[in-house]
Amino acid sequence: MRRSKKRRSKHSYCAFCRTPRIIYTKRHISTGDAGLCFVSAILFGVIIWQDFDPRMIVLFAIGLGLSELFVIFRWRLSIVCPHCSFDPVLYKRAPESAAKRVKRYLEIRREDPLKALSTPLRLPILIKRPSSESTSARGRDSHHTGATR
Numbered sequence: 001m002r003r004s005k006k007r008r009s010k011h012s013y014c015a016f017c018r019t020p021r022i023i024y025t026k027r028h029i030s031t032g033d034a035g036l037c038f039v040s041a042i043l044f045g046v047i048i049w050q051d052f053d054p055r056m057i058v059l060f061a062i063g064l065g066l067s068e069l070f071v072i073f074r075w076r077l078s079i080v081c082p083h084c085s086f087d088p089v090l091y092k093r094a095p096e097s098a099a100k101r102v103k104r105y106l107e108i109r110r111e112d113p114l115k116a117l118s119t120p121l122r123l124p125i126l127i128k129r130p131s132s133e134s135t136s137a138r139g140r141d142s143h144h145t146g147a148t149r
Helices: 031-049 056-079 088-093 095-111 132-144
Strands: 009-013 020-024
Touching: 020 056, 031 056, 056 088, 088 095
Parallel strands: none
Antiparallel strands: 009 020
């Protein structure tokens, strides 16, 4: 019987520029990773001290901490879009700072001659809606001219 492995990454699209990319889904270490840290701590402890030593617990704790940091950093760096620098985590916390970050990146990209020949981004098209004053003025004009339907 074949065990199905949980995918550590998934294909996704950027929420801002809609370019395809890969995002790591693993945000924290699992029990298998903790087991590997335990085995490696015992292995390094035996290599260093030639016997079981309580200092192996320190090696185990350091290994757990480093592996957790590595997995969190890898996930966090994969979330940010490499094409437009949109960060959904930052957008959820502070949308204004996420917008500033994307604007700054797009200005740098516009001025970079190496990016001029790269594939263009599919940025969203913003439609400027008319203000309420101009729509109400148009509505009044049609009533005054006696236009019929």
